[in-house]
Amino acid sequence: MVKKIAEKGYVFLVLALMYLPILMVIIFSFSGSAHFTFNNGFTFDSYKELFTDAPKKLWDSLLNTVIIAIISSVVATIMGSIAAVGIYNMKPRSRHVVENINQLPIVNSEIVMAVSLMLFFTTFAFPNGYTRLILGHITFCTPYVVLSVMPRLMQMDSNIYEAALDLGASPIKALFKVVIPYILPGVLSGFAMAFTISLDDFIITQLNKGASTGIDTLSTYLYSSLRKASGLRAFWLPAFSIIIVIVVAAVLLINLRSYKKEGRKKEKINEKNR
Amino acid sequence: MKAKEFFLKGVGKIKNFRLTRKVFAYPYVLFMLIFVLAPLVILLVNAFLDTDQNFTFDNFKSFFTDSVNVRVLSLSLAVGLITTVLCLVIGYPVAYILSKWSSGSIIVLLIILPMWVNFLIRTYALKAIFALLDTTLGVGTVIIGMVYNFIPYMIMPLHTTLTNIDPSYAEAAKDLGANGVQTFLKSTLPLSLPGIISGITMVFIPTISAFAISGMLSNNTVLMFGDSINLRFANQLYGIGSVMSLIMLVFVLILNFFMNKANKGEAQKNLW
Incomplete structure (x- = not known):
């Protein structure tokens, strides 16, 4: 009994510590400044500043973040899913090589990838700005898509596809009616992963955005604001509070739904077994 | 025709x-x-190129003879090592306890969730907490910041491995007369080794190559290897920056070799 309470206490202590900084951001978004003091009392001033007085740069960088994430995750999802089908059909040896290359961007240190891409882009004079950023993001997003589609393909009985062909479906029809519906969950989770990783990226964007282009994403704009001697302006805390609430709600909603679905499935199986 | x-x-x-x-x-x-x-x-x-694009070994020579570089590298390795050990010591019990709970995977999700919030704003808030606690910024605060940032990477693979261990191993050990501690040390811990090695890799590499975190949490007195790579490239010192990146890459490849070795036999190629 004591052991159980101690275990629970320990887990929730770690959880509480993980959430403390995030709670600080939300709480002090009502302080009217970004300095983590309640000198002005409880106020909505920071929120007012966010929506009326925030620099245009903030909205530009938000838009850049989203555009880059959408384009690169869509391309990564298409290329990664198609590639997964190909890799699945490779001979073990070449498959092993390709899988290792696929793993490289995931395990590699981000800074090494960022500088190697930067050298590559400058050596071959790639156009500055969006081109470099989107190509870079596709490079580190696609491996995650491949990794999340592969398990679905492995689970799939290849006879299903053959059966569809034997029953007269054209390969294209079999692809759309059999294979794609089957691997869809993997494709979608790969897309979600690619999208969030791209949204969250800092290092690769920071080193490849090019100083002269003036392009910033949310994280690189935050970084340059943090380095200013005057410190952060008040609107940053409410901006991130809103993002935090949206992110937490979205992730919990999606996962609780699938969790419930699984629970229902388990219940059904239990009933059958009874 | x-x-x-x-x-x-x-x-x-x-x-x-x-x-x-x-x-x-x-x-x-x-x-x-x-x-x-x-x-x-x-x-x-x-x-292997100098500033005039000629072949040279000078970049390697100047990296290893400059005591500042070697000091940054060894400090990064030390911070990485301490961070990894702390993550393992704090994270293993969490993963172990959660592997026994039916709601474990939801709690793991809650632990991962903060990673979806930009690390710069979280580090900024962490710095504010240190200020409230009157803590002097330095190596200690950098390590705490690293543990805070990277501990989810330790808990995730550990939790996956621990939940996948067949409970009958532990039961068998108990039936054969092992007590709780012995069961853990002789059965559960060795079986969770692949998770431990994945966790170590996924914490150690990002810590030594971290960028911006250490500067923020130490008022720029502590630099990680990643920061100094960035500095070299920012100052157009491509040659020596490339040498440092290669050193980083060697660490990545070595740790990965061990990770793949530990995961061999397991179909699980997935990192998560």
């Missing part, structure tokens, strides 16, 4: 088209060769 034959051949090919073709992987393989491997080759080439 020839055109017609060619056309018919083409149609025939489309008719014989099967999804069981590896050609689907070729565009991606090509893409990876261009955007992953070629940049690394260019990094390697740059490590």
Whole structure:
């Protein structure tokens, strides 16, 4: 009994510590400044500043973040899913090589990838700005898509596809009616992963955005604001509070739904077994 | 005539088209060769070039003879080591306890969730907490910041491995007379080794190559290896920056070798 309470206490202590900084951001978004003091009392001033007085740069960088994430995750999802089908059909040896290359961007240190891409882009004079950023993001997003589609393909009985062909479906029809519906969950989770990783990226964007282009994403704009001697302006805390609430709600909603679905499935199986 | 034959051949090919073709992987393989491997080759080439693009070993020489560089590298390794040990010591019990709970995977999700919030704003808030606690910023606060940032990477693989261990191993150990501690040490812990090694890799590498975190949490007195790589490139010192990146890459490859070795036999190639 004591052991159980101690275990629970320990887990929730770690959880509480993980959430403390995030709670600080939300709480002090009502302080009217970004300095983590309640000198002005409880106020909505920071929120007012966010929506009326925030620099245009903030909205530009938000838009850049989203555009880059959408384009690169869509391309990564298409290329990664198609590639997964190909890799699945490779001979073990070449498959092993390709899988290792696929793993490289995931395990590699981000800074090494960022500088190697930067050298590559400058050596071959790639156009500055969006081109470099989107190509870079596709490079580190696609491996995650491949990794999340592969398990679905492995689970799939290849006879299903053959059966569809034997029953007269054209390969294209079999692809759309059999294979794609089957691997869809993997494709979608790969897309979600690619999208969030791209949204969250800092290092690769920071080193490849090019100083002269003036392009910033949310994280690189935050970084340059943090380095200013005057410190952060008040609107940053409410901006991130809103993002935090949206992110937490979205992730919990999606996962609780699938969790419930699984629970229902388990219940059904239990009933059958009874 | 020839055109017609060619056309018919083409149609025939489309008719014989099967999804069981590896050609689907070729565009991606090509893409990876261009955007992953070629940049690394260019990094390697740059490590041997001086500012006039001539071949030289000077970059290596000047890196290893400059005591500042060696100091930054050893400090990073020390911070990385301490951070990894702390993550393991704090994270293993969490993963172990959660592997026994039915709601474990939801709690793991809650632990991962903060990673979806920009690390710069979280580090900024952490710095504010240190200020409230009147803590002097330095190596200690950097390590706490690193543990805070990277501990989810330790708990995730540990939790996956621990939940996948067949409970009958532990039961068998108990039936054969082992007590709780012995069961854990002789059965559960060795079986969770692949998770431990994945966790170590996924914490150690990002810590030593971290960028911006250590500067923020130490008022720029502590620099990680990642920060100093960035500094070299910012100052156009491509040669020595490339040498440092290669050193980082060697660490990555060594740790990965061990990780793959530990995961061998397990079908699980997935990192998560």
